[in-house]
Amino acid sequence: MNEFLLLFRKNEPEGAPKPSPEQMQNSMKLWMDWLGGIAAQNKLVSNGNRLYNDGVTVSPDEIVTNGPYVEIKELIGGYSIIRAESQEEAVELSKGCPILKVGGSVEVRMIMPM
């Protein structure tokens, strides 16, 4: 079994209205159902973390930009780590991710054991 990092990218236009508590709750449920389903297969290593939108990016020329999304069109919203036999299986498990339903994407990267 290998471990894979799943990076969740979301497409959030600036100034988009904040979701209502009800929307938040529904979205939370979708995430929990998806992660719960992976965990039920004993393939969840860590449910990882969700990230705030605000952040800074530090470049080699010491210019600090406000916003983590300099070069990346989509914002990284969080990450999880799963366990899978192959890249194909990791991709298969990622297909249920709720972020895909709201125009986001999941980047699947195999973790190199140190």
Add this chain to the structure above:
Amino acid sequence: MNNTELLPHLFRTEYRKIVSVLYKHFGFEHPEIAEDIASETFLTAAETWGLKGLPDNPIAWLYTVARNRAKDHLKRNKLFDEKISPALQLSHEDVREFDIDLSDQHIKDSQLQLMFAICQPVIPAEAQISLSLRILCGFGIDEIADAFLTSKSTINKRLFRAKDKLREEKVKIEFPPISQLGGRLQAVLTTLYLLFNEGYYSSSQDCVLRKELCLEAMRLTILLLENEPTNLPETNALMALMCFHSSRFDARTDEQGEMIRYDDQDSSLWNQELIRKGEYYLNLSSKGGINKYHLEAAIAYWHTVKNDTTEKWENILQLYNRLLQIAYSPAAALNRTFALYKARGAQEAIIEAEKLKLNDNHLYHVLLGHLYTGIDKATAANHLQTALKLAKTAAEKSRINKDLEQLC
């Protein structure tokens, strides 16, 4: 209570107290001393009370005999020691002053300290449970063997090896320092949780014995709750879980001792007092962070709600989602899928169930058989047939046969 009833009763309630205090005194270096003295005490009682009738205060009588036996032992030991190593002596004064403290407080402290001493990762979980049953609960070897569905000699060997290991590792019978309390308490809670589960889920047909295992686990958990430093949120959560589960004790087996599935239980038999107690402990547990006992207690709480609503099963599903993320187990994975079925229907549950691939687990096939009933009879029957082949006990086989009959 007459003579013949009283002694077994006292053995149940007093043996473990006496043996705990003796263990506390003699330590694991000579584990046989504590158990020998405690057993001899009850043997003497059986002989003497049979001949002379009951003493006025049987418990005080037992304590006095145990104390005297312990003193005799120490004197004999002293004579022996004097001959071989005169350097390591107690004076005669010490022996005269030596006494075993059988006050309530000291009994409780000894039991708690022994609990910490026994529930150590240095010995395997099964050995921790067996040793707890033997020393902390005063169970006989045959009862422990029945509970584990194994032979007396297996249990004897297991206990012997465990005590040997505790002696080798020089495990002290004492409270862990406050700095280590959190981690050490986790080990104790795990053992009590397993002890409870052994009673609640064991395939032993002996209902009385199974109930007693659960009650003993609860009694030991109460000891922890009565002791300020160990009265922590997770201890309360574990107690809540045990109360909710045991509330269904009378509803979950029929007269033959066969299990009745949750859906088929007569909910009027659920014990409301235990449910209320569970709610009380669950409230007390809410002060700390969430761990698996909280989630399991909350799941067990929802199972005490009689009305089978979508809300109930949706809540149970979400709790299993969270539980699986912190502690995977095949049972939790199967139960999550069952909750999914109750909340969202068979189609969605089948898709998730087939991802689990717990093909060697008979309960997995029972679940799939259940989910396919009403959708695809042939597939349902196939799964139940596979479950029948994999099931280990007669009780499980007979239940699956009933399912098969109902299907046809």
